Structures are given as structure tokens and as C-alpha cells.
Amino acid sequence: MLVELTDIDYEYLGGSPGAARALSGVSLGIESGEFVALIGKTGSGKSTLTQIMAGILEPSTGSVRIEGRDLWGDKRQKLQGRASVGLVMQQPERQLFETTVADDVAFWPKNAGVDGDAIEQLVDRALERVGLTPDTYRHRSPFSLSGGEMRKVAIAGVLVMEPRLLLLDEPTVGLDPHGRRELLEYITGLNRDGTTIVMVTHDIDMVAELADRVLVVEEGRLAADSTPGALFSHRSGQFEELPGASMIARELARGGFAIEDEPITLDELADSIIRTSEKASV
Amino acid sequence: MIGSSPALGQYYPAESHLHRLDARFKLVVVVGFIFALFFIERPATMVLTLLILPLLLVLSRLPARWLWRSLRPLLFILLFTFVIHLLFTPGETLFVFGPITATEAGLTRGLFFALRLVLIITVSSFITLTTTPMALTNAIEMLLKPFKRLGLPVHELALTMSIALTFIPMLLGEAREIIKAQKARGADFESGHILRRARGFVPVLIPLFVGSFRRADELALAMEARGYAGGEGRTRLHELVLVRNDYLWLAAGAALIALMLAADALILW
Ligand SMILES: Nc1ncnc2c1ncn2[C@@H]1O[C@H](COP(=O)(O)OP(=O)(O)OP(=O)(O)O)[C@@H](O)[C@H]1O
Ligand SMILES: [Mg+2]
Helix, strand or coil, X not given: CCEEEEEEEEEECCCCCCCEEEEEEEEEEECCCCEEEEECCXXXXXXXXXXXXXXXCCCCEEXXXXXXXECCCCHHHHHXXXXXXXXXXXXXXXXXXXXXXXXXXXXXXXXXCCCHHHHHHHHHHHHHXXXXXXXXXXXXXXXXXXXXXXXXXXXXXXXXXXXXXXXXXXCCCCCCHHHHHHHHHHHHHHHHCCCEEEEECCCHHHHHHHCCXXXXXXXXXXEEEECHHHHCCCCCCCCCCCCHHHHHHHHHHHCCCCCCCCCCCHHHHHHHXXXXXXXXXX | CHHHCCCCCCCCCCCCHHHHCCHHHHHHHHHHHHHHHCCCCCHHHXXXXXXXXXXXXXHHCCCHHHHHHHHHHHHHHHHHHHHHHHHHCCCCEEEEECCEEXXXXXXXXXXXHHHHHHHHHHHHHXXXXXXXXXXXHHHHHHHHHHHHHHCXXXXXXXXXHHHHHHHHHHHHHHHHHHHHXXXXXXXXXXXXXXXXXXXXXXXXXXHHHHHHHHHHXXXXXXXXXXXXXXXXXXXXXXXXXXXXXXXXXXXHHHHHHHHHHHHHHHCCC
């Protein structure tokens, strides 16, 4: 098991009048290689949960294990655990601070004590990974970039250590459709190469398209742990929001064109329609 | 840790005498108190004056823990004040530490100045702890009204202040998020000596500044877009009203300050 959370509670401003319970009794495990989507309403606790997994927030109760090591057990383990987890926070552009793109991306490896030559290689590889030509961008100031480029540099600053677990908190918000597609391509590419992905999103279509597994958070609790296919089944009515393809399938069924299976992505929908109509015409 | 503290002097909602007291009086008394503090000469008076802290805690129904946590970030400045005086005041040697000498006079001076700072900070933070930012700016605007005739842009000053006050929690929230992002990239804010730690905050401060300038721009635009055009003729949602009780409290505050000054004059050590 790559990540294992046991009975996690988390309270912001614990013990004060503003205390807010953000997570209650969350237990879950994530296996190496999975692509997990984390969904839920605004304020349900998704960001908090990713930060707990990243070892950035210490749970009020419960334990966090990364590759079997108890993160909050003792300090050395915590540092080791963190090295294999990358966290791209909501609006990651906020983390940029260095004078050049290369320096900013090099921040983590420098902190981790990687030495000079190796750092340069890591930085170039990370920039390429997010689609920025190292030669063009290396020496630019991160603050002179467009919003989308800043986002890419920020993400490169996390990819640079090649973490085994990559946590992304609404990474595509604010990107144009092209930038969005590009970013999702890098992410699926990483996943194909073995990186475990946990992605927070409000985009149900994206979940249907990409994830192997969906976790639904509701008011700080894990309300569902399922596959996109099962969760978005319009027949079971388990989940109120549906991907576009499922809604079309549902409307088709209502209009008398019953599709036999339950497509959740556009590709699947097209296939199902073709198959259903072929059968009908036979 | 920053992640779990209330902001410095952040309003603590409660029902108490201090909460009900008119914000103008709180301001006048506290300004008077701070002014008087500078006339205090004896460390012993400073120590005695500390007794008003439990009094204020009771009157405001503020848990001591909240006060402590909201002030903890300033601990470093206090320590710094103390150590500077301890080491750089000439006098009889107390102890020697490498090339540095601490003196007895330095110890008393250090305590004296650190305590004065503690009193200034804690007592003035009781204003913001027990007054909503809105009531506070109203009060400041009304207190400064006489200066309007002298051309002081009173309304704008008050507005600037209220915006600054609401920006502080926002900035702290933003700082929290940035700290988390940098921690996730292996930044270490907790170990090493003071200098290293101070330098470690550069990756937090720069994005914070960049962000706050952008925020300020956006806010200015948003205010204009909603028709803001300066103070003349603007009305207010809540007007301040004085009640007799307020005057009693004002008198009590003045008496306390007098007592403190008298003690300083009378105590001989
Ligand atoms: N710094 C904080 N101090 C106090 N409460 C907080 C803080 N951060 C989050 N919360 C509260 O914790 C709960 C969970 O917040 P969280 O940011 O994890 O939600 P989220 O699911 O990521 O929401 P969104 O979709 O809007 O990003 C919310 O009720 C929020 O108000
Ligand atoms: Mg969030």
C-alpha cells in the first residue's frame, strides 16, 4: 500500500471559538499506480485531505502511512515520507518566488540536498515534462510569465523530484481548454509511467474520462469509494451529478432509445450508440 | 505553528463588558495608557502594571490561551529586545558568554523594556480582540473628525485602516497556504538557528508581497466598479451611540492609569 490513512480527524484552529471540523474518521488506502479522483462540494474537505496525505497537515487523530512509514511517528520518517509525495496546491502559482524559472524549479531538490549537476538535469526534465522548452524559459523571471505558464512552472517545481505519489488540487482551474488538455495529458502520461495520481476536481467529465477510482467527500467524511462506472450509473441513481455522456444516455433512454450498457465518456457513448443501432437494424 | 494560531489580535466574539464598551472610549483609554507607560521609570511599576492583564481577561471573558496564542508570533521581538539590552548595557558583569558580557543593569533594563513592549502590545490588542473591525474604524473616523477641517482625509484614512484590518486575516491565510506549498517542496521552517530561519521565510514573503499588491489592485477596481467615490455623503450601517455605562468605564480606565503613575512616583525601588 502506497498511502494508508487510518481514522483521520482534522480540526482547524483546534480548541478555539473558530474551531472547524474539516475531516472526521477518514480511512482509506491507495495502491501504487492508481489514478484516484477526489470529488465533493466546496468546503467538504478535499484540500484538507490532500494536505494530510502530503504530510503537510498533522491530523488531530489517526495515522498517515506512506509506503508503510508512519509520517507523524518520528521526525526522520516524516521527512523520508514527504520526499516521495508531491503536492500541487490549489493556485500553485502562489508558491513561485525565485528570480528565475530554473531556480524556482530547483527549490525542492536544493532543499533535499541534491547536488548541482544532478539538479540541472532534474530541472530540465521537469520543464520538458510540463511542455516548457528549458532553453527558452530557464532564465526568465516567473513573474513575467502568463498565468498558464506560471501554473506550468509551479507544477514543474513539484514534478522535479519525481514523486511516487502526486497530489493535485484542482490543477486545471483557470486554464484555457488547450492548456487544460495539455496538462491532463502530462498527468495521464505520468500515471502511465507509474506515478500514482490523486486529483481533486469539480469536473465530473474529467473524472469519468481519466480516473480508475473516485472518492467522494461529504462534510469531512468519505461518502463513497467507488469506480466512475459504478458511481455515475444513471440507473442506480447513486450520485446526483452525472457526466455529460451519462446524461445523454439517460435522455436517449427516456426518449425510447435504450442503450444496453451505461456509457460515462463520450467515446463509450458513441460506441454504445453505434452498437445499439447496429443491433436494431439487424 | 502558524497553521493553527488566530491572527494577531484577531476579534474574539463574546458577550462581555469590554465587548459592549464604546470603541471610542477603548481607544482613548488605551492611547492614554500607552502614553502614560512612557512616563513610568521603575521596573517594579511595570511588574505591578502587569496585574491589569488578568483584570482585562476577566472583563473581556477572553480565554488566556487565546490571548497567548494570538501574541506568540511576537515572542521573538520581545526576546530580541531583552537580549539586546542585556548584552549592551554597561555595568557590573553578571556573566560572560564567549566574547559577550551580560550586565546586571542590562538585566533590569532588558526586563523593563521587554515588559513595556508586552504591555503596549497586549493592552492595545485588547481593543481589536473585543471590537469588530467595523466598529473600530467607525470610532477612529469619529475621533478624528475635528481634524477634517485641517484638511486631513479622515474618511479615507479610516477606510484604509478598515481595509488593512480585513486584509490581515486574508494575508495570514495566504501565508499559511504558501508555507504549506513550500513545505511540500522540502522547505524547513522549524530547525536551524535564527538567521537561517529568517532567511527561510523569503520563499513565503515574496509570493505574499506579490499577491497583496495584486489584491490591492483588484480591490481598487472592484470598489470603483461598485460606485465608490470617496467619503462625502456616504451613509453608515451602524451609528455609534454612547450610554452612561461607557462614561463609568472611561472613569475607571482613567483611574487605573492615574494609579499606575502614582505607584511609579511612590515606589522607591
Ligand atoms: N485555514 C482554515 N481555518 C479554518 N477553517 C478552514 C481553514 N481551511 C479550511 N477550513 C474549513 O475546513 C473545511 C474544509 O475545507 P477544504 O479547503 O478542505 O475544502 P475543499 O473541499 O477543498 O473546498 P473547495 O472545493 O472550495 O476547495 C471548510 O469548511 C473550510 O471552511
Ligand atoms: Mg479545496
